[in-house]
Amino acid sequence: MKAARLHAYQQPPRIDDVPEPEAKGPFDIIVRVAGAGVCRTDLHIIAGMMQADLGHPALPYTIGHENAGWVERIGPAVRNVAPGDAVVLHPLATCGECAACRAGNDSHCSNRSFPGLDGSDGGYAVLLKSTARAAVKLAPGTDPALLAPFADAGLTAYHAIKKIAPLAHAGTTVVVIGVGGLGHFGVQLLKVLTPARIVAVDNQPERLDFARSLGADVSIAAGEDGGVRSVLELTDGRGTDIVIDFVGEHGTPESAIRMLRDGGTYSVVGYGGALATTTLEMINRELHILGNKVGTYNELVELMELARQGKVRIEARRYPLDEVADVLREFEAGRIMGRAVLIPDGARP
Secondary structure, eight states: OEEEEEOSTTSOOEEEEOOOOOOOSTTEEEEEEEEEEOOHHHHHHHHTTTTTTTTOOOSOEEOOOEEEEEEEEEOTTOOSOOTTOEEEEOSOBOOSOSHHHHTTOGGGOTTOBOTTTSSSOOSSBSEEEEEGGGEEEOOTTOOOGGGGGGGTHHHHHHHHHHHHGGGOOTTOEEEEEOOSTTHHHHHHHHHHHOOSEEEEEESOHHHHHHHHHHTOSEEEEOTTTTTHHHHHHHTTTSOEEEEEESSOOTTHHHHHHHHEEEEEEEEEOOOSSOOOOOHHHHHHHTOEEEEOOOOOHHHHHHHHHHHHTTSSOOOEEEEEGGGHHHHHHHHHTTOSSSEEEEEOTTOOO
């Protein structure tokens, strides 16, 4: 089968012919990939930024961690899905036995693997091996292809918004930095889950228009200061209550701290940069900083129900898997609105 595999850092993945995966474990499932989302994390992996964090995985391997498709084969102990079922896959393969899993906090599973990131093969391929614990079954007849980005971009945004929702009561202002693949989910979810005023900040005018179409109350061009002056003017100099940073690099952490009110909350979703402040500023201003990784399996179930109800939608375009190198270049240049989804040969409607 065809798979897009990373052979060397600083070089795009290339299409290889590889053996089909096998369901060897009792809870293994083989999924025929309908669509695999393109994520900024894929760019970071290719650039070699995450080698140490991922345990220096051996190359080559197939990347792609936002996946949806149809169950092809199952292990003998699988009961929750059957061949032919449409599924979206939680990106982690978890054990179900550790303390974190038993508490429903499976994103922190002690025995997890992360297909497409940690050296185990991901979904930029015709077939993907996952686990029954990762599969969220979709309604019969669902085309799962464009739902793939819900598995990470949508899920991470949902996890972050749920955490700050109790703070985002009526009369508060929430600034969303970056209205790209994650941020466009964030704007919608803030509208669904909170009564807060939503302010979108981005450096691309078309994305600001996009944010307003998704429910943002105000949109602000980032400009040279990252939007700080405009946010302070909008809040009469007080600063915003919450910043959710879907970029996390290129100066956005510094801008976020400067636009916060005293006692405000900085919620970090995007990564790649650094946050520098002093302990005295943290004390005097009583700032709160929240980190966010991907959400849990149960949160993915909740998110897919919101999608089924039409309360959150995805802006995504389909591209053939063979065009992976071109798509990654377009994505890195910021020329793709929303998400890109790679469609392998053999995907069926």
